[in-house]
Amino acid sequence: MKGLLFYDKNDIKFSNDVKEPKIKVPDELIIDIAYCGICGSDLHEYLDGPIFFKKASTGGDELSNEKLPLCLGHEFSGTVREIGAGVTTLKPGDHVVVEAGATCADRRRFPSNNPRINTATCDACIAGRPNVCHYLNFCGLGFSDGGLSERVVTSEKHAIPIPKSIPMDIAALIEPLSVAWHAVRLSGLREGDSAVVLGSGPIGLATVLALQGHKAGKIVVSEPAEVRRLQAANFGVETFNPFEYKSLQEGIDALKATAGTGGFQYSFDASGVQASLDTSIGVLAAGGKATNIAIWPDVNKNFKPMSVTLEEKSYCGSMCYTRLDFEQVIEAIHTGNIDMKNIAQLITGKVKLEDAVEKGFKELINNKDHNIKILITPRDI
Template sequence: MHAVVCRDARFRVTEQTVPRPATGQVLITVLRCGICGSDLHARNHCDDMAELAAETGYDGFMRPAQDVVLGHEFCGEIAEYGPGCRKRWPVGTRVVALPLLRNGSGVELIGLSAAAPGGYAEQVIVQESLTMPVPNGLSPDLAAMTEPFAVAWHAVRRGQVGTRQPAIVVGCGPIGLAVIGMLKASGVRTVVASDFSPQRRALATQCGADIVVDPATESAWTAYRRPNEIRRVDEVLRLGVDTMDKLRRVPNMPWWKIFRLAELVGATPTGPAIFECVGVPGIIDQIVAAAPVRSRVIVVGVCMQTDQFRPAAAINKELDLRFAMGYDPGEFRDALHLIADGKVDPSPLITGTVGLGGVENAFAALANPEHHAKILIDPTSPTIAVPAVPLQHPRL
């Protein structure tokens, strides 16, 4: 079979032996594989990523001198079962799978480890227990978007966003756009999207954002209506004194019970849910400085550099700071079915498709946010070049 191998940040298409599935594993023929932002980082900065992964308990991350087949956002068809499988679905069934592979006593990250080749290939090995059939005749293009939308769904769930609570998405790259889609799918009424790129702002609108702003000319923090929102600490102080003045005027009023009741029914002031989807130094501090009081900040963008923010500013506003990473199998299934049921539409993100020979060009194109959001790989396609301007195609 053919596969794209990355070594020392260079790509080459190679001929490889078809892998044989081990116990509990399945060989699938790749129909589509998405190029993820993690792939872009791993190509040039895998040593940094490997060191960080080792610090947190995973030492199998790819290294520059290794031959690695990238790709963890894939859809394919079952080609062969390994021994010990339950063979839940017929050969030829269209499936997606969580990109984790058992290797001896450990588990490897498919597409980000030399021990678990990924989907930039004609075929890939996955775990049967982590494989899921694609429902409703969903196209391979959209099914391949399950993995990034599962990341977004996990972030939205981590944010615990109420339907009436505004959500602000800072950064409209692929994950930011997926977060927008998942926020709307979960019923959030007001989603504000902020990005410097005109192309990405246009995609944010297509993904369902209610308000889209250019941070160079407009503030996301004032672009939406929130009459009861408290933006400054002095407003908190004034509210506390004014409330107590009113409560003390009422005779025999157990004012402390009124306070606790207000908490129970959600009447106490809260800020928006803010999703940081940029992943560069300084963004968290900017959000902390600008966010209204009692906002919840969910960090989804992966910043590989050392960053800093002022904890005292976050303390003064009582901000919640949460970090989101990956997803669980239930969220992966949720994402697949939300897409298949038409409740979220990933198609605006898909701006190009190439064959295995076009991976190098696709990586170069993805460096410009004005040109592309998500490029898919079709291993059977002869396409090498990607257009400079994304196509405005209909729903797939």
């Protein structure tokens, strides 16, 4: 079949000769891909990798023992093509999205020639937090072939049905929306609470939609790039330019003042730099909560514990998602709490699979401020 294979840093290639997925255990199913988004993680693998793919390049992934080359892509929608004998909740023809995380429980799907099949379940999975599994990986990032292909095999527990009233292109964005939804859900935000989002790249914009889905009150997006502020403003929220101020502290004070109530109750850092870390805490009202969604480089940053302690603020991290997040996002879209017209604004291009490198990856790299999400499809456009 057709697919986009990752070999190494700066080395991804379209192929007509990717191995067909096969059902190996009874609860697996095969999905025909409709659309697959290119994630920031995919871009990092291409420019700086292998990162997640490193496990598959150094002796086999820690869960599946799969080895490179493997197809990229973990943000996808599709139609069930074939089901295993043990699948009971899905049938051929159903529309689905895939919770792409792979954890300790997924080892059993790769029983053949897998020296890690009997590795002990990690503490995080035992504690019921599989989204922070010690061996966490993803379909399309080295655990198994992903959605930048014609077909994918996954297990029933990872495949989540969607109503056919949700178009397939919109459905491909349920995965990044679930990342943001998990962060908002984890924060404890309640209807009417105020929130600021730091950074309006794809995950920052998804966080705006997740906040709207949770019926947040005042929402402000802080973003220095004008084109991205305009993208956020299209969702009907206030925007703020931190670069209009002479110092970081002046900017923090001005942003905090926009809350009108002594500061924001919640902040969400989708930027991941020192300035956004400081701002995420500084703009909070007493008792406020800062949540980090950004993936930071593996380096230390400055952090003042008393900036949290003095006003009993809190700071937490949010990692990935669970099946529940997907289900709640789907429900929010279905009920209109997340407007499909707003989701559609995230899609800035649709490209055939054969053109994914030049018109997808390189377009996002070279024109990142003018693109949000480019969707790739194996179908004719």
